[in-house]
Amino acid sequence: MKPKPLNRVQKLWRTATASRWVRIAFTVVVAVVLAVIPLVSSKSINGQLSTMAVYAVAILGLSIMMGYAGQVSLGQSAFLGFGAYIAAYGVNQNWPVPVIFLACLAIPALAGLLVALAAARLRGLALAMVTIALPIIGIPLAKRFSDFTGGSVGTTVSWMKVPDWAAGFLANDQWRYYVVFVIAGLLFVIGRNLVKGRIGRAFAILKENEAVAIAMGVSPYRYKVLAFTIASMFGGAAGFLYLVVYQYTSPETLSFHVSINMVASMVIGGSGSILGALLGGVYYQLVPVIAGQIDPSSTALISGAILLLVLFLVPGGIVSLPRRILQVSRHARRRIGRSATTQNPPDRALAPAATSPESTEKSERKRQGHDELP
Amino acid sequence: MALFIQLIVEGLATGSIYGALALAIVLVNRATGMINFAQGAMAVLSTFVAFALAQAGVPLLLAFLIAFAFAFLFGAAVERVIIRRFEKGDPDTAVVVTIGLFVLIGGIAAAFFGYEPQQFPSLFPLDSVNILGASVSVRSLGIIIVLVIVMVLLQLLFRTTKLGLAMRSVADNPESSALSGLPVSRLLMIGWGLASLLGAIAGVLVAPQLFVSPGMLDFVLVYALAAAILGGLDSPVGAVVAAWIIGVVENLAGAYVDFIGNDLKIAVPFVVMIIILIVRPQGLFGRKVVVRV
Numbered sequence: 053m054k055p056k057p058l059n060r061v062q063k064l065w066r067t068a069t070a071s072r073w074v075r076i077a078f079t080v081v082v083a084v085v086l087a088v089i090p091l092v093s094s095k096s097i098n099g100q101l102s103t104m105a106v107y108a109v110a111i112l113g114l115s116i117m118m119g120y121a122g123q124v125s126l127g128q129s130a131f132l133g134f135g136a137y138i139a140a141y142g143v144n145q146n147w148p149v150p151v152i153f154l155a156c157l158a159i160p161a162l163a164g165l166l167v168a169l170a171a172a173r174l175r176g177l178a179l180a181m182v183t184i185a186l187p188i189i190g191i192p193l194a195k196r197f198s199d200f201t202g203g204s205v206g207t208t209v210s211w212m213k214v215p216d217w218a219a220g221f222l223a224n225d226q227w228r229y230y231v232v233f234v235i236a237g238l239l240f241v242i243g244r245n246l247v248k249g250r251i252g253r254a255f256a257i258l259k260e261n262e263a264v265a266i267a268m269g270v271s272p273y274r275y276k277v278l279a280f281t282i283a284s285m286f287g288g289a290a291g292f293l294y295l296v297v298y299q300y301t302s303p304e305t306l307s308f309h310v311s312i313n314m315v316a317s318m319v320i321g322g323s324g325s326i327l328g329a330l331l332g333g334v335y336y337q338l339v340p341v342i343a344g345q346i347d348p349s350s351t352a353l354i355s356g357a358i359l360l361l362v363l364f365l366v367p368g369g370i371v372s373l374p375r376r377i378l379q380v381s382r383h384a385r386r387r388i389g390r391s392a393t394t395q396n397p398p399d400r401a402l403a404p405a406a407t408s409p410e411s412t413e414k415s416e417r418k419r420q421g422h423d424e425l426p
Numbered sequence: 427m428a429l430f431i432q433l434i435v436e437g438l439a440t441g442s443i444y445g446a447l448a449l450a451i452v453l454v455n456r457a458t459g460m461i462n463f464a465q466g467a468m469a470v471l472s473t474f475v476a477f478a479l480a481q482a483g484v485p486l487l488l489a490f491l492i493a494f495a496f497a498f499l500f501g502a503a504v505e506r507v508i509i510r511r512f513e514k515g516d517p518d519t520a521v522v523v524t525i526g527l528f529v530l531i532g533g534i535a536a537a538f539f540g541y542e543p544q545q546f547p548s549l550f551p552l553d554s555v556n557i558l559g560a561s562v563s564v565r566s567l568g569i570i571i572v573l574v575i576v577m578v579l580l581q582l583l584f585r586t587t588k589l590g591l592a593m594r595s596v597a598d599n600p601e602s603s604a605l606s607g608l609p610v611s612r613l614l615m616i617g618w619g620l621a622s623l624l625g626a627i628a629g630v631l632v633a634p635q636l637f638v639s640p641g642m643l644d645f646v647l648v649y650a651l652a653a654a655i656l657g658g659l660d661s662p663v664g665a666v667v668a669a670w671i672i673g674v675v676e677n678l679a680g681a682y683v684d685f686i687g688n689d690l691k692i693a694v695p696f697v698v699m700i701i702i703l704i705v706r707p708q709g710l711f712g713r714k715v716v717v718r719v
Contacts, residue, residue, distance in 0.1 A: 074655060105642055118518065122518060124518055124521050142453060170700060171700070171703075172706050173703075173707055174703055174707050175702060177461050177517075177521070177655070177659075178523065178655050178659075178707065179708075180461070180651065180697075180704060181651055181655045181699070181701070184648060184651065185648075185652070185696035185699070185700065188645075188648055188692060188693070188696060189692070189693040189696055189697070192689045192690050192693060192694070194694055195691060195692070196690060305525070306615055308644070309650070312525055312528070312529065315522060315525060316522070316526065316529065317523065319522050346631050349536060349537060349540070349541075350536070350537045351533070352529055352530075352533030352536055352640075353530065353533030353534060353536070353537050354529075354533070355529055355533070356526055356527070356530025356531070356532070356533050357530055357531030357533075359522075359525070359526035359529065359530070360508065360523070360526040360527070360530060363519065363522065363526060364511065367519065
């Protein structure tokens with residue numbers, strides 16, 4: 053079968069994105085816009101944008117585990133909270149910032165590795181159950197070890213203030229915005245490289261079929277452990293960024309509902325997509341705000357309805373929306389074309405464009421069939 | 427000794443509540459191969475129906491019966507309208523669908539009844555009786571007895587009726603059942619309706635103790651999921667036994683191990699669950715699934 057002829061918009065899009073330079077220019081424009089925004093916007097908008105970046109990182113980790121490797125996790129909030137607590141402890145002990153950051157990557161990753169070594173023996177939903185247990189166990193533990201965590205009140209820190217050399221022209225919130233966005237950007241590059249490479253291909257086959265994965269020499273156990281460890285590491289890094297933005301953390305950060313909302317945001321943004329994780333972060337922060345303005349008591353109602361609508365209409369998430377619209381409109385156009393030809397045959401001459409690709413396809417198929425005959 | 431008996435009976439009673447919801451989860455899993463994270467939220471909505479009726483002056487037992495009927499129809503409707511589209515698809519998507527339902531139904535309950543916890547009338551008197559020197563509340567005994575009756579009825583339904591036979595056959599092999607002329611989709615609706623009804627029973631049993639609010643069953647659901655997984659996901663008896671074990675172990679560990687105390691006892695069943703699953707990944711009563719390529 054011949055590939056379908058592209059319409060003009062698609063052709064334009066293909067040529068535009070195929071060029072390396074266009075892509076680089078696009079990235080530069082986005083980077084410049086993101087760099088200028090904090091200078092011209094208000095403190096609260098800077099805070100909100102930074103929060104989006106925080107959750108985008110956590111959701112990226114979740115997406116690597118769920119979207120790419122196909123292992124359901126409902127415990128990402130545990131690693132977010134864990135990272136935030138480690139950062140808070142580091143700040144209180146006057147550790148240097150790079151040490152705190154590395155600790156926020158390494159300790160949650162190690163914890164994730166230990167959990168995964170045991171849990172990855174399980175299949176599918178049993179694994180999801182073990183991950184649910186993490187926030188449920190985490191909250192009472194956080195309350196119990198109040199020397200480290202400040203108990204149920206939580207712990208407040210004061211750090212990541214704007215350094216002296218920049219104090220003249222940047223406020224604290226602007227400096228924190230830049231810190232968060234630079235680190236989040238780096239983490240996204242790392243995440244992208246992980247899923248585009250050998251590991252990403254192994255995840256894809258693990259998601260598709262474990263038996264096939266074994267046959268191809270990809271150990272499901274090892275790659276499940278790896279996916280879980282990576283997700284925990286991103287969760288911990290997001291916890292570090294969380295403490296940069298909020299300067300505060302409490303057992304609420306670990307809450308099971310945070311995990312549920314992150315899963316919902318990831319699916320709505322686009323599961324198994326780097327851009328989708330970014331959109332998920334935006335959604336996570338934005339929708340409660342918007343829903344709260346419409347009617348604060350029905351936030352849950354609205355976000356649940358949005359999630360189900362997305363699953364029904366755009367299963368690939370917002371990121372697949374342009375493709376999905378094209379698909380639906382092409383489908384609709386073909387149906388209109390077909391009904392036009394069947395209902396009033398004289399119109400056929402007026403709508404050749406809609407019918408011709410199909411008829412050529414059909415004749416082609418017939419020809420192939422002939423070739424196959426002995 | 428008196429305290430010990432009391433702890434065990436109370437543990438069995440809370441375990442029975444987890445067990446009722448765990449039975450619902452197992453039922454849905456056997457019928458459609460899904461784990462329904464919205465099972466608790468659906469139960470809460472039905473409990474709210476009973477609550478509203480009782481507030482309006484309907485006799486308590488009648489209010490419960492109407493709420494159970496509502497639960498059955500609601501469960502069947504959810505299967506027909508939403509779940510059906512995702513039954514044959516990717517299991518991960520199905521999980522996310524039920525998570526969406528969990529959020530949505532919780533939101534519906536909150537929109538109608540608010541987030542404020544409210545007192546719920548109890549079916550059982552507040553007295554306690556004396557068993558071997560320990561005073562045990564009638565409520566706890568009542569809950570245990572109700573669960574045992576429910577389990578017996580379910581077994582009778584599945585083992586002795588034609589409907590039960592048909593439902594088992596659909597759970598076993600939907601394609602062959604359809605070819606033998608069973609109305610598979612209607613049976614799946616009935617399965618979801620029954621599960622929702624079981625959830626409603628758990629809801630009205632636990633509501634006097636927890637007060638009704640949209641998040642009332644969130645923790646019960648997590649325990650019920652643990653019990654269902656521990657029991658092996660396809661075994662109703664396993665789910666109930668696991669739920670009882672969870673309830674009792676949690677109570678005893680909270681009372682007798684100083685380090686655990688009242689705040690950390692919630693972690694005990696999960697640690698036990700993780701250890702058991704590592705030793706027996708198929709659960710206590712589950713069959714080992716053999717994957718054929």
